[in-house]
Amino acid sequence: xxxxxxxxxxxxxxxxxxxxxxxxxxxxxxxxxxxxxxxxxxxxxxxxxxxxxxxxxxxxxxxxxxxxxxxxxxxxxxxxxxxxxxxxxxxxxxxxxxxxxxxxxxxxxxxxxxxxxxxxxxxxxxxxxxxxxxxxxxxxxxxxxxxxxxxxxxxxxxxxxxxxxxxxxxxxxxxxxxxxxxxxxxxxxxxxxxxxxxxxxxxxxxxxxxxxxxxxxxxxxxxxxxxxxxxxxxxxxxxxxxxxxxxxxxxxxxxxxxxxxxxxxxxxxxxxxxxxxxxxxxxxxxxxxxxxxxxxxxxxxxxxxxxxxxxxxxxxxxxxxxxxxxxxxxxxxxxxxxxxxxxxxxxxxxxxxxxxxxxxxxxxxxxxxxxxxxxxxxxxxxxxxxxxxxxxxxxxxx
Amino acid sequence: xxxxxxxxxxxxxxxxxxxxxxxxxxxxxxxxxxxxxxxxxxxxxxxxxxxxxxxxxxxxxxxxxxxxxxxxxxxxxxxxxxxxxxxxxxxxxxxxxxxxxxxxxxxxxxxxxxxxxxxxxxxxxxxxxxxxxxxxxxxxxxxxxxxxxxxxxxxxxxxxxxxxxxxxxxxxxxxxxxxxxxxxxxxxxxxxxxxxxxxxxxxxxxxxxxxxxxxxxxxxxxxxxxxxxxxxxxxxxxxxxxxxxxxxxxxxxxxxxxxxxxxxxxxxxxxxxxxxxxxxxxxxxxxxxxxxxxxxxxxxxxxxxxxxxxxxxxxxxxxxxxxxxxxxxxxxxxxxxxxxxxxxxxxxxxxxxxxxxxxxxxxxxxxxxxxxxxxxx
Numbered sequence: 001x002x003x004x005x006x007x008x009x010x011x012x013x014x015x016x017x018x019x020x021x022x023x024x025x026x027x028x029x030x031x032x033x034x035x036x037x038x039x040x041x042x043x044x045x046x047x048x049x050x051x052x053x054x055x056x057x058x059x060x061x062x063x064x065x066x067x068x069x070x071x072x073x074x075x076x077x078x079x080x081x082x083x084x085x086x087x088x089x090x091x092x093x094x095x096x097x098x099x100x101x102x103x104x105x106x107x108x109x110x111x112x113x114x115x116x117x118x119x120x121x122x123x124x125x126x127x128x129x130x131x132x133x134x135x136x137x138x139x140x141x142x143x144x145x146x147x148x149x150x151x152x153x154x155x156x157x158x159x160x161x162x163x164x165x166x167x168x169x170x171x172x173x174x175x176x177x178x179x180x181x182x183x184x185x186x187x188x189x190x191x192x193x194x195x196x197x198x199x200x201x202x203x204x205x206x207x208x209x210x211x212x213x214x215x216x217x218x219x220x221x222x223x224x225x226x227x228x229x230x231x232x233x234x235x236x237x238x239x240x241x242x243x244x245x246x247x248x249x250x251x252x253x254x255x256x257x258x259x260x261x262x263x264x265x266x267x268x269x270x271x272x273x274x275x276x277x278x279x280x281x282x283x284x285x286x287x288x289x290x291x292x293x294x295x296x297x298x299x300x301x302x303x304x305x306x307x308x309x310x311x312x313x314x315x316x317x318x319x320x321x322x323x324x325x326x327x328x329x330x331x332x333x334x335x336x337x338x339x340x341x342x343x344x345x346x347x348x349x350x351x352x353x354x355x356x357x358x359x360x361x362x363x364x365x366x367x368x369x370x371x372x373x374x375x376x377x378x379x380x381x382x383x384x385x386x387x388x389x390x391x392x393x394x395x396x397x398x
Numbered sequence: 399x400x401x402x403x404x405x406x407x408x409x410x411x412x413x414x415x416x417x418x419x420x421x422x423x424x425x426x427x428x429x430x431x432x433x434x435x436x437x438x439x440x441x442x443x444x445x446x447x448x449x450x451x452x453x454x455x456x457x458x459x460x461x462x463x464x465x466x467x468x469x470x471x472x473x474x475x476x477x478x479x480x481x482x483x484x485x486x487x488x489x490x491x492x493x494x495x496x497x498x499x500x501x502x503x504x505x506x507x508x509x510x511x512x513x514x515x516x517x518x519x520x521x522x523x524x525x526x527x528x529x530x531x532x533x534x535x536x537x538x539x540x541x542x543x544x545x546x547x548x549x550x551x552x553x554x555x556x557x558x559x560x561x562x563x564x565x566x567x568x569x570x571x572x573x574x575x576x577x578x579x580x581x582x583x584x585x586x587x588x589x590x591x592x593x594x595x596x597x598x599x600x601x602x603x604x605x606x607x608x609x610x611x612x613x614x615x616x617x618x619x620x621x622x623x624x625x626x627x628x629x630x631x632x633x634x635x636x637x638x639x640x641x642x643x644x645x646x647x648x649x650x651x652x653x654x655x656x657x658x659x660x661x662x663x664x665x666x667x668x669x670x671x672x673x674x675x676x677x678x679x680x681x682x683x684x685x686x687x688x689x690x691x692x693x694x695x696x697x698x699x700x701x702x703x704x705x706x707x708x709x710x711x712x713x714x715x716x717x718x719x720x721x722x723x724x725x726x727x728x729x730x731x732x733x734x735x736x737x738x739x740x741x742x743x744x745x746x747x748x749x750x751x752x753x754x755x756x757x758x759x760x761x762x763x764x765x766x767x768x769x770x771x772x773x774x775x
Contacts, residue, residue, distance in 0.1 A: 129736075132664075133665075134665065134735055134736065135665050135666075135735070136665035136666045139665070139666075139667075158736075159736050202740050202742075203740065203741040203742070204739050204740060204741060204746075205739050205740065205741055205746035205747070205749070205750060206599070207741070211736075268528070269526045269528060270528050270530075271530060271574075272530070272533070272573070272574055275528075278767075280763050280766065280767055281763065284763070328728075332724075335757075336756075336761055336763060339528040339529060339757065339761075340523055340528070340529070340552060340553040340757050340758070341552070341553065342599075342754070342757045343553055343598045343599060343600070343604065343754060343757050343758075344553065344596050344597075344598060344599065344604065345596065345597040345598055345599045346599070357553075357594070357596055357606060358525065358552065358553075366599050366753075366754065366757075367599060369753070370599075370739075370749075370750065370753075371739075373728065373731050373732070373739060374736070374739055376732060377731075377732065377735050377736055377739070378736070381732075381735065382732075383673075383675060383676070383732075386675070387675075
């Protein structure tokens with residue numbers, strides 16, 4: 001048993017820190033903390049910076065232009081990025097579609113799409129969920145009917161994150177109505193400029209536009225955009241979901257969030273004294289920190305298994321549940337820390353040429369608390385994860 | 399023992415519910431939220447015509463209620479409909495203080511409040527006061543027959559609509575002493591008053607209010623010099639009853655929406671409410687809701703008690719409502735999934751009202767500390 005990083009891993013961490021130090025400007029970090037909204041250009045620039053260093057596709061094999069890091073290196077990188085308030089990598093092309101194409105795509109598809117993910121020419125979004133198919137994804141209804149050398153797609157996808165910026169979408173579509181639910185699904189790559197596609201914004205409760213509805217009306221998709229075999233899409237989708245679940249614990253985000261709450265609590269006053277000295281608040285803070293310390297070791301245990309080549313199983317589901325609960329608790333403490341100054345509506349409280357309302361960190365906190373309720377809903381809701389845990393460990397129960 | 403509502407209160411409740419369910423849907427409310435004033439004049443006059451503002455004042459003040467249970471009935475319905483209009487600020491806080499402390503001339507304002515023609519705001523909290531009710535650093539200095547006021551007030555809800563503002567000041571004593579606090583009626587257009595307005599996350603608007611050597615006549619003092627704290631505490635107690643009841647009504651709406659959704663939304667071939675994991679969580683919410691209902695009754699029933707009993711019940715209710723409110727808001731969103739996070743769906747707004755109410759006059763943690771303090775005393 002050795003809880004510390006190896007000398008090589010520590011050297012790697014120093015490299016990462018130096019790189020982030022150089023490239024994450026204070027303005028960029030402030031936007032990531034929530035004091036502003038990251039623009040499309042901000043996200044594209046960050047991808048370009050990472051790509052220039054060869055660190056954009058951390059999990060891809062070198063042959064495809066990736067960094068081919070192991071799980072420990074990826075963990076170090078993700079954690080350092082979170083602590084430095086670096087922008088998040090937009091995952092749809094890099095961590096979702098990329099691995100699917102590498103495993104199941106044709107040579108032509110790999111040669112065409114993978115370099116364009118890296119150089120930013122293609123911005124991908126994910127066409128999975130539908131209004132009637134959320135947790136029960138396999139009940140999806142968007143249809144693709146073969147017509148000569150095209151599929152004709154009709155239907156609606158929803159919760160399409162950053163779909164307003166995307167020029168490509170990978171979709172699960174139903175190609176066989178007769179087959180059992182999971183067996184009639186195919187995996188299609190669709191150019192968003194194709195006629196018949198309409199993207200409609202969904203505005204969330206904190207006023208942000210990050211998700212969309214995507215409507216398909218007689219959209220003609222060339223058959224060569226089918227990934228793998230027709231009606232085998234569910235297999236690819238499941239493979240993709242296992243990749244979506246890397247960094248699922250969000251330890252780095254929680255650490256950064258906790259550090260931020262502590263900073264605020266030293267500055268805020270309660271009864272004329274620093275809030276951090278308030279025993280009730282300090283106790284709540286300590287409770288979350290204790291949970292986070294343990295979870296971060298759980299996370300490392302699973303990562304070192306993965307680095308040794310073992311596939312994570314039910315542990316990924318456990319990390320998803322625990323990780324989101326901890327992050328949401330930190331969001332709750334953050335809004336509490338600032339008292340009445342949580343009330344102003346962030347978008348106007350922090351932008352414009354006026355000084356912020358209240359302390360400069362207060363503006364986005366309540367909005368973040370509400371926005372991050374999504375963490376336990378998306379990527380397989382926590383209920384679905386608990387179902388998986390129960391099923392795997394009790395054999396069919398739950 | 400009788401836990402039934404009086405006939406009048408039940409009628410008011412029914413009338414309000416009908417009126418608001420006809421006129422306060424998500425679309426209309428979203429338009430109000432985005433409007434410049436953050437409120438609807440039409441709804442405001444409608445509420446005044448229904449008589450609900452009058453229900454918040456006693457007969458001596460020109461109303462026909464004013465009891466804790468009157469407040470609870472009105473705010474439960476406001477909460478159910480997610481109303482963002484500043485009834486709390488204009489009537490409970492502003493009107494309540496003028497009614498309690500005003501001279502005959504000053505009290506004319508209460509009639510206008512009841513008629514819906516006057517807006518008030520309590521400018522009390524300061525940038526570093528958090529929820530401490532007696533922490534007031536805004537200074538008031540007497541010079542002959544005028545008063546000079548200087549200081550800064552934080553997150554003053556309804557400040558832009560209000561005229562006058564009711565400003566708390568310190569005439570003497572330490573920064574957190576109960577003794578030495580005075581209230582003044584400060585005209586919105588008084589020289590030296592600067593407002594910086596902004597919308598609130600859960601609807602309505604507030605402002606940062608700077609008072610820079612604002613001079614008002616000495617007779618604009620509301621109540622006795624340096625001795626306004628007991629009335630201030632009474633008005634804030636009434637506001638806490640109102641907020642607890644508002645959260646109660648909002649939670650009832652959230653739970654009703656969730657029940658409907660669980661029984662209509664199908665995944666894996668059946669309504670998701672038939673999954674025991676969700677059904678049990680709904681049951682837990684309903685259990686906690688009954689706790690909350692009783693806590694509101696406790697608080698409302700003790701609004702007229704001696705200050706210590708009253709404040710203990712208030713702290714207890716707001717702690718419990720804060721905890722249950724968070725549970726219900728979060729669970730209602732979680733059981734709906736993504737749809738509940740969208741602005742077009744009613745629950746999004748209702749959940750925001752529930753959670754953000756904790757940031758007015760103290761969250762669950764603050765009220766837990768208050769409870770410990772008061773029960774030890």
